[in-house]
Amino acid sequence: MSTGTSETAVARRRKRIDLKDFGILGGLVAIVVYLSLATSTFLTGQNIVNLLDQAVVIGLLAVGATLCIVSGVFDLSASANLAVSAIAGVFLTAHFGVAGGFLAALVVGAILGAITGTLIVLTRVNSFIGSLAVSIIYRGVAIVLTGGAIVAVPADQLAAFRVWALPVFGGISGGTILLAVVALVLGFVLWGTTFGRRIYAVGGNEEAARLSGVRTPLIHISVFAINGVCAAAAGMVLASRAGSAQPAMAIGMELTAIAAVVIGGTSILGGSGAVWRTVVGVIILTVIGNGFNLLRWDTTYQQVVTGALILVAVAGDAWLSRRSRRAG
Secondary structure, eight states, X not given: OOHHHHHHHHHHHHTSOOHHHHHHHHHHHHHHHHHHHHOSSTXXXXXXXXXXXXXXXXXXXXXXXXXXXXXTOOOTTHHHHHHXXXXXXXXXXXXXXHHHHHHHHHHHHHHHHHHHHHHHHHHOOOHHHHHHHHHXXXXXXXXXXXXXXXXXXXXXXXXXXXXXXXXXXXXXXXXXXHHHHHHHHHHHHHHHXXXXXXXXXXXXXXXXXXXXXXXXXXXXXXXXXXXXXXXXXXXXXXXXXXXXXXXXXXXTHHHHHHHHHHHTTOOTTSSOOOHHHHHHHHHHHHHHHHHHHHHTOOTHHHHHHHHHHHHHHHHHHHHHHHHHHHHO
16 A cells, blocks of 8 residues: 555545534533523623633643644653743743743754654653653753742843733733644644644554555654644743743643543544644633633532543544444
8 A cells, every 4th residue: 555545545534524523513512502691701702812811721732732642642741841841941031032032942842842752762662651751851850950949031021021921912812822823733734734644644553654654753753843842832821921930830731631632532542633623622621611610610520520521532432433443
């Protein structure tokens, strides 16, 4: 089988409208309708702006994680990468300005992501365990760089540094616009490029993709690097809000991001998924959290609801996979 034939088959499969599309969109609509009727503040402009802003950090982590999971790997080092990249960005802002610091953070994130991917490819260890081990290393690096202290942006650069936290268009923050741009770019990359088709092919059947001429190690290293860039961008958004960075930033957020990817219908087995569905998953989680606050419900039960959604999404994915195999 040639590379072109393999990728064309993958393209046909991923362009089919399936039940996942209707399920996640229907679920989001149902939640929005309920909160609109149950509260008088959900659909207000300020609340919508707040919702979008709350989705930024998890959204950036989730869209990057989508490429990893579609290709058949997990990256649990994303939040640790976020911390190291943000610390580096804050450090370098003092020397190269706000734009230089942001770009430097993205470069650091890409390098750390590529290192993670390379280690997993070379050692052939399970990506879940391997990236978890690397995340511990990166957290240690963050502590070494800062001595465990908070690193603050110089006072004379703080106003410009907070660009991702402040409203820039109709009350919408710079971070929200950044998430929209990243989601559109990665959505196009995954859906409309040869590289994207190869990501689907590797996630669907790595051995078949390799025999078809796809450089599977390079694909995996690339998606880890892209995820690293997304993590770094998320880190700079968090640093922008606080005016500082620290080693304990975003601990555990990578799990919430993966939850959003799964709720969005991306198969944990790889080979299936889309960035737009991940964005819907992020919005669902954000809206649920916002609804608990507006309705003044005990937020302890929010974890129960989130866990139930993940279980339903995974069970539904397994059912659809079995159904697809029987049909095929």
